[in-house]
Amino acid sequence: IHSAHDADKLFESVYSACMEISRAQFGLLHIYNKESGALLIVQPKDRSQTMHSVLSGNDEWAIPSWVFFNKRIIEVKLGEAHPEMETDLYRCKAISALSVPFFSGEEILGILTVFWNDTSSSSNEKLVSNLQTVLYQAVLAYNNIVQVATVNQKLDELMLVSTYSEKLMGLVDKHDIIRSLFETTFKYFSIDITGFLVIQKRTHEFLYWSRGLVDEKYIRSICKDTVDCFSQMAGVRIQEQRVRIRKLPQPENTNVAISKQLSFSHVIPVCWDDHKFGAVFFGAVKELNNEQEKLAMLMSLVSQTRIALNNAKLYSDMKENYIRTIKALAIAVDAKDTYTHGHSENVMNIAEEIAREMGIDEKGIGIIRDAGLLHDIGKIGIPGYILNKPGPLTYEEFNGIMKTHSTLGANIVKEVPFLYDLHKLILYHHEHYDGGGYPERLKGEQIPLGARILHVADAFEAMTSNRPYRSSLEKKEAIRRLIENSGKQFDPAVIEAFLRLAEKKGWVDWSEKADERASASNLI
Template sequence: MELLSNILFVDDDEDILGVYQLAIQDESVNIHTASNGFDACKIVEDCQIDIAFIDLMMPGLNGIETLKRLKDINHDIDIVMLTAYGSIETAIEAMREGAYDYLHKPLEMEKLRTTIKNILQKRHLSFNLDKKIAELSAIHEATRILSSTTDFNDISGVIMATIVRVMHADEGSLMLLDKTKDELYITVSKGINEEIVKTQRIKRGEDVAGWVLEHNEPVLVVGSAANDPRFIDINNHHDVTSCMCVPLRMKDGVIGILRMNRIKTRVSFTMDDLMLTSIFAAEIGGAIERSKTYATLEEKMAELTDLNVQLKKLFLNTVKALSSAIDAKDPYTMGHSSQVQKHAIAIADELGFSLEEKNLIGIVGLLHDIGKIGIKDGILSKPGALEREEWEMIKEHPDIGAKIVKHIDMFTDVAEIILHHHERYDGRGYPHGLKGEQIPFKSRILSVADSFDAMVSKRPYRDSMPRKKAIMEVKAGSGTQFDPVVVDAFLRVLEREDAAIRAIEELG
């Protein structure tokens, strides 16, 4: 079930509020209205408002003051200011206080609907990004804990609590197979009555868990579990809204089941949740096997290597997903990240980097503009010249990007490179004005790759630059904007590309 979005309109004109309500006919949206800033504050205190549209000129509490108070109550709310009497100074003040956008009245209803759609898409992307980062961090931490011990029982409680938290489950249990009786018993749990933990036994083929044991396949139950004929209500609360069961596997077959239940929330688990739970199950299965067969350490190391490959694949898939999220922010930069990645890897290869270093700079190429997720769409796609305040906001994206990725262990080096990819060789760049060798070498590579693709790409405020002219611009920036060593390497790469193109044309 999709969660509803809550939108608040604040205006002292009741007729205008009625027009807004009629304009937004969408079952996925709840509309709230307030005729003054004080009532708006009360609504935001009582309800999780996603977007607020606030009239600038209101008696009592004006729009800017209302904006400030709403942000104090809920920092994550997106606020759009509305006015028929605004000035650029007022718009700048609103943006400085945290407004997402500033629109002039009378407001076209199509513009209103488009603004709502864009903000909700941005919030959805941001939510998914935060969720994916949390999931990756949890997998990485679970892998670290599980690989640090030879006795799974020592850390089983911590692992179960982590999985329940990440999956937003209300109950979780790890059931192991008693081979003598061919039935499952609970060895560690979260949220389940202790008496049930002690006495519950599930035979092969019985309940959802027994079915998974029998068929060695994961199961996702969407909607009320009571409607699934395999389900047995072991906790006697009759309101399991969704459940997942995945097998724990060892070389000789299924050794147990990892189960998650949702009770309090009406939102069902998804296939993505099932995949993530399966990764946790694979890690747990490996840890149990290691604790039982510690003497066969070499076999276990091979298995852990396979798991690490899975984890790296997950990270790479996530990097690609994050790159797509970046490009989705601005249709004019669609494909920019992949082009920067291609150029950066080619330069690194020309400079003799190792495979590991080239893989790292490839990840950086895809993620270098991730900080733009924190920049307002209206600024990124503005067709004209940016105001000074808008340009200052744009210049924050390297710092925002570094902060997003720095807490993920595998991305520690990535954060530093992202932070400095807009520094200049002569020290006149941002955010820290580093100069020459002070700038990380990979950041200097990224700077050339990023700048070249930006020059040859169309932007809302200019046409694309011809390739030959862009090459001349890169040459002209050698020693000032760019590291001469990196420029020379890139020019060699481009010359080989041009030679290959000429050869193909001659063959044709």
């Protein structure tokens, strides 16, 4: 009995020992299930997992049910009336029966009932004592198994929280953090729908995942419940019409519709001091086993999520402060070069729109935006007389001084950790697709895509702006020159995306000039 490491093996050993000691023809070993309020047959195996109410009127079960309520041993014999209960052993084909309860503390853990169908065997005091001894040892062994299982469960829970915490390390984007929470929840819990109400300055978001298809009306109802709970818990009134519902992309999803009423649902607010990030919704179609324990685990994961979101906010605030500082430097550069006022911001906007036209992800677009704003930051180290010279630069001025601005700019941002991703775009934004640019004469795919986009945006903005040595070009003429140099100075794919953008903005109109558009495409 004490060598058993799990409950099934233990009950099998106990049942086997009791049947051998009693020499009974058959028997039943019940365990009381607190959650269901029923007796569960665990032995013999062909009857295991059969569950019935302790109020059942079945004669075979009437005996253990009586023992459960009275918490004491009972012996019943065929043809002899028991003063405290009535039962008919004919139905269970037995001559006599003995039912013995066993306890864990003051509570009944289970009941052993043995039946004899011949007159040669029956109950006696020694048998009762022996069975009680076996059952007492069974209780000790069962409690040990429960304690070990509890410790192992706590270790698993701590390991899950620790693993999740490590997974969050380094994540600075709130959507990545929320996606990580969704992934962990779906992997380790029987949750069917999880949502996150994200509180923002203007329009709020309700992001969600589901194991199956969810009706739009149903998810709006869940969103409303989450908003109402958050408003009540956080003391902040959120207007439902300002919440945009969006399903985050998820790796796995079934086509089975989730239409049943949720048996489990819970909303957990996510707040840190005065900052309110939002609230998490968890829902399941089926009831969760050990619901309170599962809920405690989910709350632990949400707590780790809250810490990560707060760190991400601190990082974002710090980055914003750095960007403001660097933007001030960019403005200083534009102020130093009187002919390029607003140039950096214009390049940033054009580059962002080209990147979107090319289907680049949001993270990549953000890097290109920031690099566009700071692409000429190195000009802060270029003498003003060169920047504002009314005529063309000499060979020495251009090659010896002006060309160094991209390297100077890259070195400035390279020293700021979260601007590190920008430095190659700034360094190579004057490289030519055919290898004729600077500073390293890279060509084709050797040049980062972001730098190739910046090069086109920078060239277009420069051509359509006044310079000390020339007036601005018309947009159509600037576009013609971009097309002419596609495959030479510029990446053809970037030029193609730029032309689509130019058409949308009305800088060119190909509707009546199909031949010119076809000619432009051929040149590209």
